[in-house]
Amino acid sequence: MNVRFSSINAIKADFSDIYASDDPRDYFKVLGKLNYVIPQLAAPVLLQLAERLIEIKGRPITILDVGCSYGLLSATARLGLSISQLCARYEAEPIQALDPQRLASFDAKYFASWPKRPDIRFIGLDCSPQAISYALTVGLIEKGLVIDLETNAPDGNARSLISQADLIISTGAVGYISEKTFSKLLQAFPAGKSAWVASFVLRMFDYAKIAKTLHEHGLETERLNDVTFVQRRFQDRSELCSAIDLIKSRGLDPSGKEDEGFYHAELFLSRPTNEVRKASLSRIVSVDCDNAAEQLLEIASNEFHRDLH
Numbered sequence: 245m246n247v248r249f250s251s252i253n254a255i256k257a258d259f260s261d262i263y264a265s266d267d268p269r270d271y272f273k274v275l276g277k278l279n280y281v282i283p284q285l286a287a288p289v290l291l292q293l294a295e296r297l298i299e300i301k302g303r304p305i306t307i308l309d310v311g312c313s314y315g316l317l318s319a320t321a322r323l324g325l326s327i328s329q330l331c332a333r334y335e336a337e338p339i340q341a342l343d344p345q346r347l348a349s350f351d352a353k354y355f356a357s358w359p360k361r362p363d364i365r366f367i368g369l370d371c372s373p374q375a376i377s378y379a380l381t382v383g384l385i386e387k388g389l390v391i392d393l394e395t396n397a398p399d400g401n402a403r404s405l406i407s408q409a410d411l412i413i414s415t416g417a418v419g420y421i422s423e424k425t426f427s428k429l430l431q432a433f434p435a436g437k438s439a440w441v442a443s444f445v446l447r448m449f450d451y452a453k454i455a456k457t458l459h460e461h462g463l464e465t466e467r468l469n470d471v472t473f474v475q476r477r478f479q480d481r482s483e484l485c486s487a488i489d490l491i492k493s494r495g496l497d498p499s500g501k502e503d504e505g506f507y508h509a510e511l512f513l514s515r516p517t518n519e520v521r522k523a524s525l526s527r528i529v530s531v532d533c534d535n536a537a538e539q540l541l542e543i544a545s546n547e548f549h550r551d552l553h
């Protein structure tokens with residue numbers, strides 16, 4: 245990992261254990277308590293980008309979800325499930341009592357029972373074999389790739405899967421992944437072909453190096469102005485203070501955002517220049533801030549609150 249990213253990431257609580265469980269119960273228990281909401285807020289953006297790509301390509305599209313974990317983005321975007329619904333499911337006593345294999349077989353039926361869009365296919369990439377195995381077993385992703393591109397090169401099979409992507413997206417992953425991962429992803433495409441790249445990035449991370457790497461591969465990056473996306477609540481005062489210091493050191497103002505107790509992410513979209521010229525990011529993506537605030541309130545009202553100040 246990029247040294248600067250790893251030192252910034254170090255201020256965040258360490259959740260490595262919950263990313264490497266056999267099923268997502270610990271993930272929802274721990275991140276649910278912190279009101280982790282970014283996949284749900286990213287879902288409408290993903291759907292707008294997907295619609296645009298389906299129209300341009302005239303066919304179903306493939307999304308590569310980098311750092312996909314247990315497939316939460318697919319569950320929220322493609323099935324329309326909310327994080328509150330999923331937290332409630334995994335907290336329920338009968339679900340708690342199941343062994344991981346039994347849970348996966350129940351989950352496969354549960355997810356199959358929701359209407360699924362036939363025009364959006366998901367490939368999940370994550371360094372956690374457990375998370376990819378679960379997401380594949382329950383059908384939240386069609387293909388899975390267990391790889392850490394920060395430290396490894398993709399083999400032929402991985403390159404072939406990556407190059408099927410029309411849209412590469414990530415929520416909560418930049419920081420764990422840097423320009424190294426994006427460079428290897430884009431190198432997997434044959435000459436003249438590429439994917440759009442949409443990244444939801446915490447404001448404490450500088451996206452410039454990644455944007456530069458994407459530019460070297462012919463993609464122009466835009467940031468969606470005047471909108472931020474809540475990622476989750478700070479775990480404690482130490483996380484809050486460290487994040488605010490980092491935000492200020494980047495010349496950004498935490499007022500009304502991080503200083504209210506939440507990590508905020510920005511949306512970056514990288515596309516071929518001719519696509520950017522046809523329609524800017526703000527013309528192809530709109531965000532209903534009132535709806536997002538309502539969703540956040542619903543999630544937060546189900547959980548306990550910590551006094552961070």
Ligand SMILES: C[S@@+](CC[C@H](N)C(=O)[O-])C[C@H]1O[C@@H](n2cnc3c(N)ncnc32)[C@H](O)[C@@H]1O
Binds near residue numbers: 313314415
């Ligand atoms: C905060 S979680 C985000 C998961 C998912 N995108 C979401 O929003 O629910 C970060 C994920 O990145 C994965 N991860 C960490 N380092 C990685 C790397 N170098 N390559 C791929 N995945 C990585 C972790 O295993 C974890 O599943």
